[in-house]
Amino acid sequence: MKLKRYFDFIKESLKEDIDDLKFWSLDEDDIRELLLGLTDEGWLVTVNFGFEDEYENWRGDKMVREYTEKILPDEEVTPAYWIEITPSSNITSEDVTDDFLFAFDTLKERLDNSRVEVHDADGVLNKDDILIKGGLFIGKDLEEQEQVEARSYLAIFANEPKKYEFTQKQVSEYYGWECDYIDDKGNIYIHIDTEDLAYELLERNAQYLDILSKGMEVMWDHYESHYYIPETDSFFNYSLDKENEVLMVKAMIKEAGGWDVLKDENIVVNIDQDFKSEDEFINYVLKERFYDTLKDMCRDSEICQEIKQTVADWEMSAHVDQNYDAIISDFDSKVADEFEYSKVEKEVKKHYTITNSEGEKEKKYYTDNIIYY
Numbered sequence: 001m002k003l004k005r006y007f008d009f010i011k012e013s014l015k016e017d018i019d020d021l022k023f024w025s026l027d028e029d030d031i032r033e034l035l036l037g038l039t040d041e042g043w044l045v046t047v048n049f050g051f052e053d054e055y056e057n058w059r060g061d062k063m064v065r066e067y068t069e070k071i072l073p074d075e076e077v078t079p080a081y082w083i084e085i086t087p088s089s090n091i092t093s094e095d096v097t098d099d100f101l102f103a104f105d106t107l108k109e110r111l112d113n114s115r116v117e118v119h120d121a122d123g124v125l126n127k128d129d130i131l132i133k134g135g136l137f138i139g140k141d142l143e144e145q146e147q148v149e150a151r152s153y154l155a156i157f158a159n160e161p162k163k164y165e166f167t168q169k170q171v172s173e174y175y176g177w178e179c180d181y182i183d184d185k186g187n188i189y190i191h192i193d194t195e196d197l198a199y200e201l202l203e204r205n206a207q208y209l210d211i212l213s214k215g216m217e218v219m220w221d222h223y224e225s226h227y228y229i230p231e232t233d234s235f236f237n238y239s240l241d242k243e244n245e246v247l248m249v250k251a252m253i254k255e256a257g258g259w260d261v262l263k264d265e266n267i268v269v270n271i272d273q274d275f276k277s278e279d280e281f282i283n284y285v286l287k288e289r290f291y292d293t294l295k296d297m298c299r300d301s302e303i304c305q306e307i308k309q310t311v312a313d314w315e316m317s318a319h320v321d322q323n324y325d326a327i328i329s330d331f332d333s334k335v336a337d338e339f340e341y342s343k344v345e346k347e348v349k350k351h352y353t354i355t356n357s358e359g360e361k362e363k364k365y366y367t368d369n370i371i372y373y
Contacts, residue, residue, distance in 0.1 A: 023079040023164060024049050026110065031083055034106055037099030038132070042090035048082040052115075052159055065115075067157055070200070072338065073168040079160040081107075085136075086153045093134040100132050100154075107158050116158040120151045130154065175200070191344070191372040194331075201334055208327050216324045223320055228312035232298045233291045239311045249282045249294070252301045341373045 028047045035045050053068040067082040085100070104127055108116040118125045120136075131137040136151040168188045172179055181189040192200075198212035211218055230238070236245050256262045259278040275281040285293045298304040335341055348370045 023160070024081070025160060026081070026107075031081065031103075031107075034103035035083070035085070035099065037102075038085060038096050041092045041094045041096050042088050043096070043132075044086045044088050046084040046086070048084070050080055050082060052078040052080045054078075071166055071171055071174060073166050073171045076163045076165050078163050081156070081158045083156040083158070084153055085132075085155065087135060091134065095131075095133040097130060097132045100130065101127060104156060107156065111158055112161045114159045114161045116156065119155045119157050120153065125154075193370050193372050194328075197335065197373050198331065201338065208331070211324070211327055212331055216320065219320050219324060223316050225309065225312045225316045228315040228319070229308050230311055230315075232295045232304075235298075235304075235308055235311065236286065236291060236294060239308075245286060246282055248304065248307065249285060249297075250278075251303050252297050253278060253282075255301055255303050256297075335373060339373075344372050345369050346372055 031047050032039070032045060035043075039045055048067070048069070050067055050069040051071055053066045053070075067080055071077050104116060104118065108114070118127045118130060120138075125138065129138050131139065132154070136154050138151065166174070167186050169179075169182060169186055171177075172188050172190065177188075177190050177192075179188045179190050183189075195213040198206075198209055202209050202212070236248070240248055253259055253262050259281070263275065263281070273284065275284065285291070285297075288294070298308075332343075346369070347367050349365060349367055
């Protein structure tokens with residue numbers, strides 16, 4: 001799939017048909033009707049429409065099946081349902097376990113005995129061990145505490161009996177993508193900014209999702225410039241070139257009151273050498289082995305501290321840029337695993353809203369450069 005243009009990602013109900021094909025045989029009303037006994041007693045029911053994600057576990061000896069809302073073209077997928085039951089503040093103490101099991105069995109029957117399972121946060125449960133009575137429990141006997149484990153939610157994971165293979169055009173319709181162009185082979189051409197593409201390719205808890213979606217600015221919260229302030233010897237050896245290190249010493253001499261004042265103070269008197277001029281003194285301190293004199297001068301110099309801080313800001317900025325480029329490079333590799341793509345930078349018109357002096361909302365427009373895939 002080649003990405004060139006992307007206008008909007010609108011996640012509406014996934015029950016919508018794609019290319020006049022109906023992937024999910026049950027709609028939300030069908031499912032909610034089966035669980036009416038639970039909703040009447042204050043339980044919250046959330047119906048999600050997606051697909052089964054099937055892959056080998058890390059040992060390669062067992063197939064893992066999970067619910068997902070992500071699909072890729074030219075791969076066989078199985079439409080699936082994720083029906084989540086959670087308690088509200090209004091649940092009653094009524095035992096609605098049988099209502100839940102009735103919904104489970106009816107779903108299995110309507111889906112031609114396809115895979116239907118009960119899940120909680122830890123994985124698959126035995127449906128016959130569930131108790132829904134004023135809370136979610138594993139274990140039928142509330143008197144036997146060791147058999148009771150409260151849960152925050154239960155979910156029914158159910159599959160349709162038939163697999164489908166999505167074309168690129170169908171994938172674009174599923175995600176609500178508007179395409180620039182569809183060629184005669186069904187390849188679609190769209191483009192998408194980094195933020196939206198990151199949300200589609202990465203998991204919601206991915207380490208760098210926040211940076212990719214909001215930009216390099218959010219990285220600054222994790223860096224502190226005082227860690228980058230150079231030691232005096234490093235400052236003169238690496239941060240300043242030969243011309244600027246001389247100017248730095250001249251500036252500190254001037255800050256101290258000038259050469260005539262400085263040469264009569266302890267900082268010069270304590271050096272076992274008679275300096276005939278300011279330049280001779282500067283040449284000496286810049287060649288001093290451990291920069292001891294410069295360290296004393298910098299310690300009391302506001303000019304030196306300010307320039308060190310400027311160097312620290314530059315170093316930190318360079319480090320942030322380097323790390324951000326590494327994150328982008330890693331993300332580009334992930335994009336390349338899924339798509340054939342190119343990157344372009346476009347000037348985009350944006351706006352923000354202010355309240356003017358008359359109390360009215362007013363839009364202020366500006367342009368920004370955005371990277372698109």
